[in-house]
Amino acid sequence: ILNVEQSPQSLHVQEGDSTNFTCSFPSSNFYALHWYRWETAKSPEALFVMTLNGDEKKKGRISATLNTKEGYSYLYIKGSQPEDSATYLCAFLHNYGQNFVFGPGTRLSVLP
Amino acid sequence: GEEVAQTPKHLVRGEGQKAKLYCAPIKGHSYVFWYQQVLKNEFKFLISFQNENVFDETGMPKERFSAKCLPNSPCSLEIQATKLEDSAVYFCASSQGTSGTNEQFFGPGTRLTVL
Numbered sequence: 001i002l003n004v005e006q007s008p009q010s011l012h013v014q015e016g017d018s019t020n021f022t023c024s025f026p027s028s029n030f031y032a033l034h035w036y037r038w039e040t041a042k043s044p045e046a047l048f049v050m051t052l053n054g055d056e057k058k059k060g061r062i063s064a065t066l067n068t069k070e071g072y073s074y075l076y077i078k079g080s081q082p083e084d085s086a087t088y089l090c091a092f093l094h095n096y097g098q099n100f101v102f103g104p105g106t107r108l109s110v111l112p
Numbered sequence: 113g114e115e116v117a118q119t120p121k122h123l124v125r126g127e128g129q130k131a132k133l134y135c136a137p138i139k140g141h142s143y144v145f146w147y148q149q150v151l152k153n154e155f156k157f158l159i160s161f162q163n164e165n166v167f168d169e170t171g172m173p174k175e176r177f178s179a180k181c182l183p184n185s186p187c188s189l190e191i192q193a194t195k196l197e198d199s200a201v202y203f204c205a206s207s208q209g210t211s212g213t214n215e216q217f218f219g220p221g222t223r224l225t226v227l
Contacts, residue, residue, distance in 0.1 A: 032212045043116070043203070044155075046215035089155070093212065099168045100145070102155040 002026055004092045006103035013080050014111050020076045021106040023090030027071035031095035035064055035075055038087045038105070047075075047088075080110040114138060116219035118204050119186075124225045125194045133222045134186040137206030143167065144187050145207075145216060146179060150200040161187065194226045 005024045036044040048057045053068040061078045087105040117136040146158040157171040161181040181187040205216035
């Protein structure tokens with residue numbers, strides 16, 4: 001059974017703070033890692049698709065890094081805004097199927 | 113369409129009844145995925161399709177659950193003889209290519225309540 005973990009489970013930050021959280025996944029048979037942003041009652045929205053060790057991707061104030069050898073990815077948010085409040089999900093894809101394993105998510109609340 | 117569409121939005125069934133959920137992927141996307149999200153737990157992969165062919169069904173319960181993606185029709189997920197523990201939000205997602213390099217676009221979900 002593949003295990004994908006995310007930490008912390010939840011996070012409260014003040015507007016303007018920068019923050020980061022972690023996704024841990026199996027380091028063997030890696031194929032891809034996806035990050036999604038999910039607001040309650042809405043559909044998850046793709047942030048990043050990461051495939052190469054050492055990848056670093058950026059979208060506005062959000063960026064992500066990938067270390068496939070040690071099995072982790074970091075998501076960074078610079079200068080958090082209240083609209084960043086959401087659950088951030090990572091999903092791991094191994095190299096022998098199309099069977100995504102999602103982490104439990106990190107719930108971020110940005111206080112104005 | 114430009115969005116993944118799922119119907120119905122809500123579905124209520126008595127225990128033992130059949131439930132059928134539909135998903136229309138984004139036009140041009142050849143991969144479809146179904147996920148089950150129970151309460152606030154993580155998304156559980158059920159099954160994926162490449163066009164009308166099952167691509168990976170390792171997450172599908174062996175009994176009672178079935179899914180299809182037929183040409184020129186919405187994809188469907190059917191649960192025979194629903195049980196209380198089937199209550200969940202069922203999300204469908206589609207992608208243009210394999211998920212190694214292609215993001216998935218999610219639908220709004222169907223909330224199934226089994227009473």
